[in-house]
Amino acid sequence: MRSPPPSANPLDLADEIAQTTVEMKRLGWTEAQGRACLLQRYGKRSRQQLSDEELLDFLHFLQQQPTPGELSF
Helix, strand or coil, rough: CCCHHHCCCCCCCHHHHHHHHHHHHCCCCCCCHHHHHHHHHHHHHHHCCCCHHHHHHHHHHHCCCCCCCCCCC
16 A cells, blocks of 8 residues: 655644744743734734744744843853
């Protein structure tokens, strides 16, 4: 039995969505702040509406933000 080509399977990005939640908590963001960022960057109101590429971009964006209260040099 042949398996479908990899592109036929949507990526399971549940871990990445969970990581964005962790990053938003680290930044001290409220749900409203996260939603505002999604609207500004992607024109979408929730992470579930993002394409795979947009979700990964959002995660990388969050990871690059300094933790509030940390000094950056």
